[in-house]
Amino acid sequence: MVRPGTDIRESSTATSSSSSSPERTAYEDDTDFFTVTRNDSQSSLGALSLRDMTMSPTLEEQERMYRLCPVRRLPPELLIAVFSRLSSSSDLRSCMLVSKTWAKNSAEILWHRPLCNTWQNLTNVTQSILKPDGYFPYNALVRRLNLSNLNGEINDGSVQPFMQCKRIERLTLTGCKKLTDLGVCSLIHGSRSLLALDITGLDAITDHTLTAVSDNCGRLQGLNITDCSKVTDYSLAAVAEHCHFLKRLKLNNCSLITDDSILSVAQYCPSMLEIDLHQCKQVTNTSITSLIRQGHQLRELRVGHCHLLTDKAFLDLPKNVTFDSLRILDLTACHHLHDEAVEKIIESSPRLRNLVLAKCREITDRAVLAITKLGKNLHYIHLGHCLQITDTAVVQLVKMCNRIRYIDLACCQRLTDASVRQLATLPKLRRIGLVKCQAITDRSILALAKAHPDQRQKPGAPSLLERVHLSYCVNMTPEGIHALLNQCPKLTHLSLTGVQAFYGERNLTAFCREAPPEFTEHQRTVFCVFSGEGVNRLRTYLNEVPESTYETEGTMYDDRDPDGDTDADGQVTGLMNATGINDDDEDMDEGDAGEGSQYGGEGEG
Numbered sequence: 001m002v003r004p005g006t007d008i009r010e011s012s013t014a015t016s017s018s019s020s021s022p023e024r025t026a027y028e029d030d031t032d033f034f035t036v037t038r039n040d041s042q043s044s045l046g047a048l049s050l051r052d053m054t055m056s057p058t059l060e061e062q063e064r065m066y067r068l069c070p071v072r073r074l075p076p077e078l079l080i081a082v083f084s085r086l087s088s089s090s091d092l093r094s095c096m097l098v099s100k101t102w103a104k105n106s107a108e109i110l111w112h113r114p115l116c117n118t119w120q121n122l123t124n125v126t127q128s129i130l131k132p133d134g135y136f137p138y139n140a141l142v143r144r145l146n147l148s149n150l151n152g153e154i155n156d157g158s159v160q161p162f163m164q165c166k167r168i169e170r171l172t173l174t175g176c177k178k179l180t181d182l183g184v185c186s187l188i189h190g191s192r193s194l195l196a197l198d199i200t201g202l203d204a205i206t207d208h209t210l211t212a213v214s215d216n217c218g219r220l221q222g223l224n225i226t227d228c229s230k231v232t233d234y235s236l237a238a239v240a241e242h243c244h245f246l247k248r249l250k251l252n253n254c255s256l257i258t259d260d261s262i263l264s265v266a267q268y269c270p271s272m273l274e275i276d277l278h279q280c281k282q283v284t285n286t287s288i289t290s291l292i293r294q295g296h297q298l299r300e301l302r303v304g305h306c307h308l309l310t311d312k313a314f315l316d317l318p319k320n321v322t323f324d325s326l327r328i329l330d331l332t333a334c335h336h337l338h339d340e341a342v343e344k345i346i347e348s349s350p351r352l353r354n355l356v357l358a359k360c361r362e363i364t365d366r367a368v369l370a371i372t373k374l375g376k377n378l379h380y381i382h383l384g385h386c387l388q389i390t391d392t393a394v395v396q397l398v399k400m401c402n403r404i405r406y407i408d409l410a411c412c413q414r415l416t417d418a419s420v421r422q423l424a425t426l427p428k429l430r431r432i433g434l435v436k437c438q439a440i441t442d443r444s445i446l447a448l449a450k451a452h453p454d455q456r457q458k459p460g461a462p463s464l465l466e467r468v469h470l471s472y473c474v475n476m477t478p479e480g481i482h483a484l485l486n487q488c489p490k491l492t493h494l495s496l497t498g499v500q501a502f503y504g505e506r507n508l509t510a511f512c513r514e515a516p517p518e519f520t521e522h523q524r525t526v527f528c529v530f531s532g533e534g535v536n537r538l539r540t541y542l543n544e545v546p547e548s549t550y551e552t553e554g555t556m557y558d559d560r561d562p563d564g565d566t567d568a569d570g571q572v573t574g575l576m577n578a579t580g581i582n583d584d585d586e587d588m589d590e591g592d593a594g595e596g597s598q599y600g601g602e603g604e605g
Contacts, residue, residue, distance in 0.1 A: 072290040079105045086528040104136070111141035117149040126161035139164040143193075144172075151175035151201075156183030163187065170196045177201060179449065181208040188212045196222035200250075200265035203229055210235030214242040221245050225278075226252040233261035242266040250276040262287035266294045274300035278330075281306060292317060292348070293445035297325050304332030304356070311341035317348050324351050332382075346374060354380035358408070361387055368393035372400035379403060384410035384433065394419040398426060408433035410469070420444030435495070440473055441481030449480075449487035463488040471497035471528075478508065485539040494535055496528040503528050507545075511537040 036191075069534065074082075083106055086092055092110050096103040111381045116122045127136050142165040147154050155178040162168075163186050171187060171194060173179060179202055188194070188209070194217040199205055205228045205422065214235070220243040225231055231254055240246065246269040251257055257280050265272065266287070272295050277283050281304050291301065292314075303309060309331075317323075326349040331337060346352070352374055357363060363386050371381065380402040383389060389412050398404070405428050409415060416439045423432060424447040431446070434440060448465065465488045470476055476499045485491065498504045503509060503526045511534045515527035530538050 022505075025141065037475050046177055049405050054297060055337050058436055059381045062462060076101070076105050082107065083109055107136045107139055111136070111138055113144040113146070114142055116145070116147055119150060119153060122147075122150060122158070129164060140167055141166060143171040144168070146170075147176060148172050148174040151177065154178060156180055156186075159183045159187055166190045167193050169193050172196075172198045173197050173202065174200045175202075177203065180204045181206055184209045185212045188216050191216055194220055196220070196248075198222075198224040199228060199285040200226040201228075203227060206230045207232055207235035210239050214238040218242060219245060222248040224248075224250040225254060226250050227254075229253060229255055232256045233258055236261035237264040240268045244268055245271060247271050247273045249274070251280055252276055252278040254280055255282070258282040259284055263290055266290040270294065270297070272298055274298075276300075276302040277306060278302055278332075279306075281308065284308045285310055285316070288313040289316045292326070295325075296323070298323065299325050300328040302328070302330040303334065304330050306334060307333045307336075310336040311338055311344075314341045314344045314348070317344060319554050321348065323349050326352060328354040330354075330356040333361060335359070335361060338362045339370070340363055340365040343370040346370045350374065351377050353377055354582075355384060356380075356382040358382045358384040358410075359386075364388040365390055365393035368397055372397050375400055376403045380406045380431075382406075383412065384408045384435075386412060387414070388565045390414045391416055391418045395422045398422045398424040402426060403428055405429060406431040408469075409490065410435035411437075413438055415439065417443045417447075419443055421447040424448045424450065428464065428466050432465070433469040435474055436472040438472065438474050441475040442477055445470075445476065445480035449483040462490070464490060466490050466494040469493075469495045470499065471495045473499060477501050478505075482542045485535070485542065491535050492532060493532045494538075496530070498526045499528065507541070508538065511535075511541065 038478060079102065083092060083095060086095070089110060092106045095106045114121075114125045116125060128134060129142075131138075142162070145162060145165065145168050147159070150158075151174065159179070159551070160183075165187075167439060168187070168191055171191075173184065176199075179199075181204070184199060184202070184205060188197075189212060193257070194213075197213065197217070197220065199209070205225070207230075210225070210231060211476040213223070219554070220239070223239065223246065225242075228273070233256070236251075236257060237260060241264060246265070249265065249269075249272065257277075259282075262277070262280075263286070265275070267290075272291075275291060275298070277287075277297075280303075283303070283310070286291055288301075288303060288306075289312075292298065329345065329349065329352060337357075339362075342357070342363055343366075345355075350373070355371065355374075355378065365388070368389055371378070381397070381401075381404060386409075389409070391414070394409070394415060395418065399422075402425075404426050407423065407426075407429070409419070410433050413436065415434075415437050420440055421432065421444065423429065424444075434444075448468070449463070468484065468488075468491065476496065478501055481496070481502075485494075499548075509528055512528050512530050513534055515524045519527065
């Protein structure tokens with residue numbers, strides 16, 4: 001039985017610490033939303049071998065072992081620890097030729113996560129599993145199965161050979177839209193070891209699959225059913241009642257889910273760490289209050305676009321009780337939230353690290369001043385489209401929360417250069433969003449470009465800025481951008497869509513990336529986003545040409561254009577990656593909606 005205290009973490013890219021190798025990694029991008037701890041592969045592999053050691057060896061066997069050289073006497077768990085550090089799969093195959101013991105333990109690592117990135121590889125794997133006289137029990141060696149690289153080809157028939165693999169711990173079927181309940185249930189039946197299941201995008205899946213999960217997978221700790229729009233409360237409640245170790249749950253766009261099943265999750269899953277209810281539009285205050293009140297280990301709660309939520313969801317939390325585990329809270333487009341709710345959130349969750357209030361248009365400076373109480377704990381803050389925020393609140397936020405790495409103030413049109421100059425003093429600032437802050441000028445950009453060392457940085461240290469979003473900041477000029485580029489060597493993304501001084505200059509836009517194909521003609525005309533090598537090429541070009549080449553008269557961009565507000569339906573989402581918060585511009589004109597780059601990695605301190 002899995003211990004409730006087992007530490008399981010999520011990562012944007014899942015790689016096996018023991019079975020991955022350069023050859024495997026080059027071909028297989030394991031995008032499982034649920035990643036176990038670094039040593040999981042080793043402990044999982046070792047468990048199989050250790051069972052073989054439970055019977056004490058006979059005297060004759062002991063004498064035979066001591067006649068062997070020392071390396072031949074190493075126990076299986078040590079062999080696995082050594083083999084897992086080999087640089088390539090070919091080295092493991094060479095080890096298989098040394099002895100039966102080495103062959104057995106090498107095979108365990110090679111088959112721990114079989115490579116299924118091409119149809120030919122999949123065919124080879126299934127043939128080996130089905131082979132009746134195989135040298136190894138391959139079906140018992142498979143612990144992680146990821147078929148997402150073949151999601152356009154996988155169907156119910158394709159997965160039938162894997163029915164024999166009953167020791168799978170992680171099953172990833174992301175985007176395999178041809179799969180139905182029949183195929184997924186065939187993999188789940190009898191899989192008592194399953195810890196994580198990702199069936200994102202399988203819109204044919206119904207309650208039958210989740211019922212099978214509840215009946216067979218009592219050890220389940222991670223479940224991702226994003227876009228499984230046919231799943232209802234009936235099966236999700238059954239999962240909650242039978243899978244008490246559940247820690248991570250993603251229900252994005254599961255439109256049929258209501259309070260009934262979420263209350264069951266809150267009641268029966270006390271170890272819940274992360275839950276994502278993005279676009280679950282039938283969820284109300286009762287569910288959210290219960291999840292927080294009963295989820296004493298809850299670290300991450302995402303309820304973006306749950307439009308039925310009001311202040312009551314948080315005001316009903318018990319008084320004088322804090323939920324210190326909560327680190328990430330996403331309330332994107334919860335339009336009915338007011339300052340009172342934000343104040344209660346900060347009071348109840350004083351260790352919040354990431355807070356998203358994008359499109360919460362009712363909040364004012366009062367809410368931001370409450371957020372300042374988070375102090376050094378706050379690393380990530382998204383206040384895009386909070387139209388009532390002014391310089392007063394932003395200046396105070398920077399003074400009190402000087403460890404902010406990411407801040408987005410898109411469409412906060414009351415902000416001026418005073419806010420940005422204060423933001424420029426943040427020593428750890430890496431990403432800043434100022435889309436449509438039309439009052440800011442080159443003074444702001446020059447402040448960002450100037451390094452602001454403090455006692456923790458060496459004097460003259462370069463800026464840490466990596467991503468700057470300035471689309472529709474109509475007063476920007478090439479001179480200011482030039483200074484920004486030269487003072488920010490780590491810059492990898494610069495968005496200047498709708499900045500007239502740029503989109504009319506072909507010699508400058510030559511380095512920006514292509515606009516997405518779905519954009520209108522006007523969107524293509526104003527599109528101007530530099531990323532990766534494009535940023536470096538723009539910097540080089542501006543350093544080589546005389547300044548007089550790009551001097552402009554600073555004409556204003558016509559913000560009356562009806563297409564200039566195409567961001568109204570943009571959204572901030574969690575990958576899970578899986579599963580994180582989308583840090584790109586909310587303007588769909590930016591073409592960033594699909595990047596999903598997650599800001600994280602720093603510690604909480």
